[in-house]
Amino acid sequence: MRKKELKLVVTFHTTADAMAMEKACKEHHAPGRLIPVPRTISAGCGLSWCAELGDRDVIKAVMQEVGIEEEEMHECMV
Secondary structure, rough: OOOOOOOEEEOOOOHHHHHHHHHHHHHHHOOOEEEEEEOOOOOOOEEEEEEHHHHHHHHHHHHHHOOOEOOOOOOOEE
């Protein structure tokens, strides 16, 4: 079992937004991966983007560039 670490978790309003985020991050070589929304978070969609805390600015820049709007950005143990 992997040790939990404090991560940036971005939640989305829809699954389509989460899938668009995965595509945009791959195209822009941005760090992170899609994960199920952690139990400690309530979100409209069951998927979220997980990345290192230090990557917040990179993630925000990609989202702005492609027009993806997050539901919330959380810092939680994943």
